[in-house]
Amino acid sequence: MRDAMLALLAKEPAHGYELRQRLAAALGPVGEVLNPGQVYVTLSRLERAGLVRGVQVAQSAAPDKKVYEVTAEGRDQVAAWLLDSSWAKVAPVEFHLKLVAAAGTGLADPVALIDAQRRELMRRLREVQRLAESQPAEGDDSVLLLEGSALRLQADIRWLESCEERWTGRAR
Amino acid sequence: MRDAMLALLAKEPAHGYELRQRLAAALGPVGEVLNPGQVYVTLSRLERAGLVRGVQVAQSAAPDKKVYEVTAEGRDQVAAWLLDSSWAKVAPVEFHLKLVAAAGTGLADPVALIDAQRRELMRRLREVQRLAESQPAEGDDSVLLLEGSALRLQADIRWLESCEERWTGRAR
DNA sequence: CGACACATGTAACACGTTACATGATTTG
């Protein structure tokens, strides 16, 4: 989030409210979760870190706004972020740990967890596909993001099949 | 992490050092990143939250250890965690934002980013597959986790193809 | 007048990460 906001500001200065909209536009339906407050929290932290500079701007027909622009140091940071090839959490670690825990504690049945999870992921997959079809503009990049989500969901659903094969039979 | 540790303690009480090993065993090669200090930080936070109870145990032939066991409230929490069907970040949001930022700022070329990322993911995929083959015990659950990683990596690589199609041609 | 878009923030907390700090026992 932090780096992404900084990068958007590197493209063009903006105030918080505007930045939030730009972020929402870049993410499409996926970004519907973001909290308004977070933007301002992050902006002030970026400013404290010297990556961004804020200037108060008075407006006649609207409340004052505070426009932020990147500093030289901030721009360096963006460039570094873009060149960083790390890739977020590629393993479904959490669910794997749930299976282990379910089997170990007897608080839940592993196979039942797998089934519930698959139903949930399939529900989401349908939702994502529905959203992808009903996306307005054809030049909208956020459709790509939906496609990425769908591919991952399909991979995860396939993984759950493997899990089921592995855990079926040795139920406790 | 927090919930997973709690769940492991729900199976059987343990002290920090032991818990770290159990966690490492459950995760296999994927879990090699975990920091020793984190375990103790998390245990004390769990204790503060009243989800576990720690008891000092003196040992003759080794340093004292502190054994933690779940409380009733902790056990409830584990059950709730197991039944919670949320699923971590299914969309490759960060990279998508990088592409948008690269195109917008001119600080990097989107297509070059995609190529670099694909090389990186393919490298990881090979690594994961190598690890899966060289796993010792055949009854080891952590192989499943590696399989999940591999499936996701393949999905992400396929997604990068789509990205490339979309971004090629409109290079700046 | 009431709802909605515009516009901004603070306080508190949870969690992960890292660096640092300490010490005992076993084994080569």
Add this chain to the structure above:
DNA sequence: CAAATCATGTAACGTGTTACATGTGTCG
């Protein structure tokens, strides 16, 4: 004796999350 293993923690910081708090201008 040195190194590895066993064993535990604290302090500080970065980031995300949420709830709360505040106000203006426009339009129906």
